Amino acid sequence: MQIKKIVSGAQTGADRAALEFAGEYGIDRGGWVPEGRIAEDGVVDSGYGVKELPGGGYVQRTEKNVEDSDGTLIVSRGELTGGSLLTRQMAEKHARPCLHVDMERLVVFDAAIDVYEWIKAHNIEVLNVAGPRASKDPGIYDLTWNLLEMVVHIDAISGAMPPEADGADKSAGTAAWENILPRNVEEAVDMLIGELGAKTRARIASRSDKELVDFEKVLARHIIDRFGMDSENKALLSSCRDISGRDSIDTPEAAMIIVRKLWERLRETGHLRVIK
Numbered sequence: 001m002q003i004k005k006i007v008s009g010a011q012t013g014a015d016r017a018a019l020e021f022a023g024e025y026g027i028d029r030g031g032w033v034p035e036g037r038i039a040e041d042g043v044v045d046s047g048y049g050v051k052e053l054p055g056g057g058y059v060q061r062t063e064k065n066v067e068d069s070d071g072t073l074i075v076s077r078g079e080l081t082g083g084s085l086l087t088r089q090m091a092e093k094h095a096r097p098c099l100h101v102d103m104e105r106l107v108v109f110d111a112a113i114d115v116y117e118w119i120k121a122h123n124i125e126v127l128n129v130a131g132p133r134a135s136k137d138p139g140i141y142d143l144t145w146n147l148l149e150m151v152v153h154i155d156a157i158s159g160a161m162p163p164e165a166d167g168a169d170k171s172a173g174t175a176a177w178e179n180i181l182p183r184n185v186e187e188a189v190d191m192l193i194g195e196l197g198a199k200t201r202a203r204i205a206s207r208s209d210k211e212l213v214d215f216e217k218v219l220a221r222h223i224i225d226r227f228g229m230d231s232e233n234k235a236l237l238s239s240c241r242d243i244s245g246r247d248s249i250d251t252p253e254a255a256m257i258i259v260r261k262l263w264e265r266l267r268e269t270g271h272l273r274v275i276k
Contacts (some may be wrong), residue, residue, distance in 0.1 A: 002120065003119065003127050005126045006027055007029065007065050008031045009062060010031060010033045010039060011040065011133045013137060013140045013141055013144075014129060015131070015133075016039075016134075016141065017141040017142070017144035019031070019050070021144075029050075030049040031128070032056070032061040032068070033061055034053060035057070037050075040133055059086065066094055068126070069127060069128035070097070072096060072127075073118075073127060073130070074088060074101070074129075075147060076101075078102065080100060082132075083132075097124065112154055150218075153203060181233045181236065182236055184235065185239045188227055189258065189261050193262070205263065212263055216260070219259045219262075220252055223255040223258055224255050230251055237251065240254035240255075241254065
């Protein structure tokens with residue numbers, strides 16, 4: 001995972017979701033809080049790893065968190081106001097990368113892709129997360145958590161896939177290149193189980209049928225590239241078509257079939273427990 005640390009001001013809502021998410025996923029966490037460790041629900045627990053800013057209030061701790069991070073992610077539903085708007089202004093003041101995702105305009109998967117690409121583009125390792133407090137948006141905690149979780153999934157799946165063979169070998173169509181490609185859905189699933197980490201396998205298995213949709217989109221993109229489904233691996237495409245029972249099937253649909261078979265296998269073989 002590229003993100004090494006998540007920081008926030010530990011306010012209720014988006015801030016708290018980010019810190020608790022970091023704790024759940026074993027990511028270092030911290031940040032600055034106002035003097036007195038105040039938040040709208042009382043004193044911020046020391047377990048969050050945040051530090052009290054001597055003499056500082058909400059404005060000062062907001063600026064400090066922006067300064068001490070590589071980039072700031074602001075999650076909201078609608079236009080920025082109050083402390084969230086201040087956070088963006090502080091990022092502009094200090095010329096720090098800042099991304100605002102408006103969850104009224106984006107679904108979680110699309111927003112996660114934007115966040116993932118932004119993190120990669122700016123080489124962000126310390127991420128400051130901000131957004132409305134719970135009293136202003138009771139649903140922002142879950143939205144922020146789900147967004148960060150999807151970003152982690154995308155990162156894990158991207159990193160789990162081994163690099164492709166070099167262009168020379170691939171273009172030459174050598175036997176060595178062909179031998180590393182699965183020829184049917186069963187082989188593809190076997191390879192994925194061997195390549196994906198334990199936590200990623202558990203996360204996939206724990207998804208319900210409806211929740212699997214976004215995961216399908218994430219995995220399918222990599223399966224198509226990893227297994228050469230757009231070019232030389234006609235055998236795998238044919239195997240997917242046979243399973244579908246249809247005369248024709250496009251590449252994204254074929255990749256979705258592989259994801260579904262992977263999900264079914266993982267659930268059958270007991271990968272439901274999420275590894276922390």
